[in-house]
Amino acid sequence: RALLDSPDAPDGFFININTDPGPFMVGDETIRIAGASHIRDCLGGIAYQISPTAFFQTNVGAARTLQRHVVESMRGAARVLDLYCGSGLFSLPLAASGVRVTGIEENRQAIADADANARLNRVLPSKVRFIAARVERGIEHVSGERWDGAILDPPRQGCSDAVLEAVFQDIRPPRVTYVSCDPESLAAELPGMIQCGYQVTGARAVDMFPHTDHIEAVLTLARQD
Numbered sequence: 001r002a003l004l005d006s007p008d009a010p011d012g013f014f015i016n017i018n019t020d021p022g023p024f025m026v027g028d029e030t031i032r033i034a035g036a037s038h039i040r041d042c043l044g045g046i047a048y049q050i051s052p053t054a055f056f057q058t059n060v061g062a063a064r065t066l067q068r069h070v071v072e073s074m075r076g077a078a079r080v081l082d083l084y085c086g087s088g089l090f091s092l093p094l095a096a097s098g099v100r101v102t103g104i105e106e107n108r109q110a111i112a113d114a115d116a117n118a119r120l121n122r123v124l125p126s127k128v129r130f131i132a133a134r135v136e137r138g139i140e141h142v143s144g145e146r147w148d149g150a151i152l153d154p155p156r157q158g159c160s161d162a163v164l165e166a167v168f169q170d171i172r173p174p175r176v177t178y179v180s181c182d183p184e185s186l187a188a189e190l191p192g193m194i195q196c197g198y199q200v201t202g203a204r205a206v207d208m209f210p211h212t213d214h215i216e217a218v219l220t221l222a223r224q225d
Contacts, residue, residue: 043067044093049116062208066179066216067093069204070151073177073220074099077148081173083135083163084153088114088128092121095128104131104138136162139171147173158185168196175201176221181208183217190219197224 041048041060044067070090074080077099082091085103087110095101095118105111111132118128131138135154143166150173152159158180159167167176176198180186190200202220209215 043089044071046088046092046096046121047117048087048089048092049113049120050087062206062216063089066206066208066218069206069218070177070179071097073175073202073218074149074151077175079146079148081139081142081147081150081171082153083139083151083167084155085114085130085151086110086153088117088130090151090153091128091130092117092123095123096121098127100126101128102131102142103128104133104135104142106132106134108132136160136166139163139166143170147171149173149175149177151177151179153179156182156185158182158189164189164192168193168198172196172223174223178217178219178221180217180219181214183215186217186219193221198222199224 041050043060043064067089071093074094079100080091080094080102082094082101082103085091085105086107088103091101091103091114103111103114105114111130114130118125118130131141150167150171152163152167154163167173176193178186194200198221200219201222202218204218206216206218
């Protein structure tokens with residue numbers, strides 16, 4: 001409690017319990033010790049309510065830059081598919097600007113936050129819908145629809161073959177923006193995208209983790225008809 005009373009105190013203090021081995025950082029049980037149950041931040045004119053177990057970019061300044069690049073890459077699109085959408089970092093500003101967006105995310109708490117954030121920002125349900133499912137499964141329900149653009153923001157290991165095939169061979173949107181926190185994974189996947197008839201139209205690096213060797217790479221691709 002004394003920690004929360006200090007001038008630079010965090011908004012809340014939680015303990016998350018993860019007893020299972022594997023690559024998952026967050027376990028199923030979270031105990032709130034003190035403070036607020038959510039934090040709130042504002043990026044790109046959108047207010048975000050963020051739960052402690054839902055992923056959100058920790059460097060807010062760099063996240064604003066990342067958000068701006070991704071949103072600008074979809075300028076002019078009418079319908080956008082946002083894969084690994086999290087709490088709506090990209091989906092909500094796009095939907096607020098009039099784009100119809102569908103976001104797919106495995107973390108159910110992140111989807112609950114995304115739905116709450118849509119209501120918080122008064123984004124109409126006709127403009128945004130969120131699907132709580134593994135992307136490999138969720139994309140099956142939308143692959144028959146027409147999409148003007150797709151956003152991919154996968155975890156560090158990148159996208160599975162099933163997701164890449166669904167996006168670049170089945171859906172084949174005119175443009176794709178890929179956000180990668182591991183450029184090596186992206187480099188391994190890029191030849192397959194090019195073989196599917198896509199061309200790289202832009203590349204940016206965002207220094208999300210200063211004083212480390214990690215960067216976020218933002219790649220834009222266009223389908224060559």
